[in-house]
Amino acid sequence: MLFTYPIAATADNWVSTTLLELLKNAVEYLQNAQEPDGFQESVPEEYQAEFARGTKFPDLYAAFVDQCRLLNDQQRDLVLKALAGQNGFPGLFAANTPCPNITVTLQAVNQATRSLFEYAFGKLSDLKTPGSVDTVRARYHQLVHSHIASGCCPFCGLEILEAPDPDLVDPDLDHYLAISKYPFAGANLRNLTAMGTTCNRSYKGAKDILLNELNQKVDCIDPYGDQLITISLAGTVLLPGGGQGPAWVLSFDPDALSQNWRRIFKLETRLQANVLEKQYQTWLESCVKYAQKNGIDISLKEGAIEAVRKFRDTCEYETFPAIARLKTNFFELVEAELNDPQDGDRMHNFVAAVQAA
Incomplete structure (x- = not known):
């Protein structure tokens, strides 16, 4: 990274942390032969009104639970390890720290997880932290823009990122860890980076930032760390x-x-x-x-x-x-x-x- 993102921009991460806690609890309930609660009653009271604005959350959550219900205990353990590992920032950027995925071993669960977090990611432009007048994404954009003095994409240093203005289009918000392979991190602000359109769409795409060309896990730059290149x-x-x-x-x-x-x-x-x-x-x-x-x-x-x-x-x-x-x-x-x-x-x-x- 030519420069890094401010960790303060990840403060309003309640959408991700709430969903992860709900999914973790649901899988653990199933492990204990108990039926998980429904989505809305599982959401902490302070966030219930905001999550209620996402009308698809209950069904997407239920679809995830239904898929996990079909698994055995060992498979559910794999789900819990993937959930934790894919959100183990910043440790997961080290070459010797595994970041498990279930794209092949548990395809249906992976797809259900992806659908839920893709929806949650989209709702970052709609949901607001209680007490805030700005959406989660708008607040993130403001903090990143004010931190990056040049206003340029940190990945190339060659492309201007649009300023937070209602008449401008927000810069791409990239999944640093691709949501297709690491869906549990799909709405985690720690895994999201404002990025130039060329960097995101022409080069990064869905490539796995954690693996080299030989599919070997390598040390990876933390975009929210303090390491500059x-x-x-x-x-x-x-x-x-x-x-x-x-x-x-x-x-x-x-x-x-x-x-x-x-x-x-x-x-x-x-x-x-x-x-x-x-x-x-x-x-x-x-x-x-x-x-x-x-x-x-x-x-x-x-x-x-x-x-x-x-x-x-x-x-x-x-x-x-x-x-x-x-x-x-x-x-x-x-x-x-x-x-x-x-x-x-x-x-x-x-x-x-x-x-x-």
Whole structure:
């Protein structure tokens, strides 16, 4: 993650926690050969009025109970383990912590669970925490928007998330753990992330964020944690020769923790094709214009070094965080080569040629 989500945005998580408690109690009742109570009488009094607005909740809850009624004790234990494991945040992001699913072993129960939580997820845009004037989703959106200073998608740093405004469309709210495979986390705000449309619909989709390309569980970035990923162009050769453009090298720190995130969101390819290869010449042209505007003579190498250094210091103020980092790092490399005793003249000629063009 280039930056993370505020844990405060998950505070109004009562829809998920209430449903999980009801399902857990129902399965445990069945384990003890007892009949679970109906949906509405099982809901805590403080939330009954809100849940009553979701007219499909009773039938979807009953469908889940009916499916669990058909199971034996061992199978119901699997349901309880899936319920707990799929909501074991943040521990489930560790490679050695199982996150059980029942998509294959108990397909009917998994589908009943998915139907219930897909409906609950949709109702986040309708239900309100008692005492609040905003819906759960609207409040979540407000807290996330106020926290993310750039207003950009944390997964790519390249796409603006719409502001909370009644005339605008809310950004996609992605299931970090896919609801098809981990339905018990389907309405858990801890598992929901406001995400750019391109990241969500073109790259993430229903991919399993917990598994690598070999279907092995790996360490996963917690979007609500404090782990940030830094990007570097260290190792990039700006002037490889033969008329070729820069030989880009993108590195990420920490590397292992970010591998699955980068793979799913195709981050290296997107940053290289959409930012570096597309924009580096424009960056150089802007640097030259900056020098001209500020009376810096880049026909002299010392002037080119001064212009690059001063222009580099402005790059961190780019709106898009990913571009800000790559642009700053690019000019750090240019400055380093200008100062290099062996390659300095070559880089200076390259920069001067931009001015001539």
